[in-house]
Amino acid sequence: MKYDKNIYEGLFITRLNRFNALVKLNNEEITVHVPNTGRCKEILKEGTKIFLREELNPTRKTKYDLIAAMKGKMLINIDSQIPNKVVNEALINGKIDNLKKYSQINKEKTFGKSRFDFKLSTEDEKEIYYLEVKGVTLEENGHCRFPDAPTERGTKHILELIEAKNQGYGAGVLFLIQLEDVKVFSPNDITDKKFAEALKLAKENSVDILAYNCKVYKDGIEIKDPISVIL
Template sequence: MQFIPALKQGKLLKRYKRFLADIQLDDGSEITIHCPNTGSMRNCLFEGETVWFSTSANPKRKYAHTWELMTTPSGGLIGIHSGNANALAEEAINNGIISELAGYDKFSREVKYGEENSRIDILLEAKDKPACFIEVKSCTLLEDGQGYFPDAVSLRGQKHLRELMHMVSLGHRAVLLFVVQHTEINSVSAAAHIDPEYAKLLKEAVISGVEVLAYRCEITSNEIHLAQACSVRV
């Protein structure tokens, strides 16, 4: 995924009201940009560090700029736009990056499924194999050298694990895919210290046959894409 037009940069002043962030440009002026991440953004907010933002030509938008990347104090990059995770997964599947998800000839997004009124992020189908239901999660939380998900209690995430287990019970293939949008994360684990119920359900899901994959993004100020697998600790 390329950023077209090229991203612009500024310094983070603060994030507030979940959807807004104030940044300072190189000329000293300040602007408010849209924050496309409704989560806690735990350990992703570094005041005074460089942020990268895109600009929309849509005149109807109240805030023309969207926060895309955050620079860490150690020089890493974080993909702030959690909504990009599904697009990054789709791009990687179509380009054969995720070898575990190769060999399907039909790709669908946002298909209704399950027992709890859910929509699957990605559904892969082929005539000669079971349907593959894929839930995509964006992982950006880094603590003590370890990547974690979720970064806050996630009832929605818990529901999705139950739905994936149900798909396995029906004879389908079910996959939880962590899209790691943080260049300093090399391993992902359930955040039992944040959401113990999610960690418990994830262990149950793996035992039931749900597959868990994690792929790490390569990120520059011009491009972000899934590049390589990283380990998962359940």
């Protein structure tokens, strides 16, 4: 997918809080919105080249969103609103092998006490599949992990997927890695042991654990290849 808004290059200075950062754009220090409440400490460092998307909403307090940053030679997208859009595009275009048979795509559907990102079904609606999407930005030496901060909500989603599977539905979680040069994905059991345990339990209950990397551009992002998962 390509952004339909202007993209500008700047330099990161500091994170002011979970939602805002101070950056330098055209030699001027400005406050921008960070559309990612994760820590991103290994990415957002002082002096890092970053990319800003212009937001033309007159009611906003900030004019730009900080959507991507360079980590060495890698461009990493950090916009937490992007993964669902990328996966939706991939589902429409049949780019996720395990899910090609599901032609009906519905977003934000409730199951139990959770709202999953997608409810998929075959054309005759005889087969239903619940899919949750998690964006991944934490990377070290080609090894990506999730989450980069504890997530009770994420653990709850995994347990609900197990329940969906036990009730006869298809169920899966797709970790969308928002960068390209990666080799493997694992849950971050150091940061969130409960999430890692829930993910292993999901695998034992035949919930699909999928991971895909992305081709990232300064003005867009698209799903690329499946990545090995080690639990």
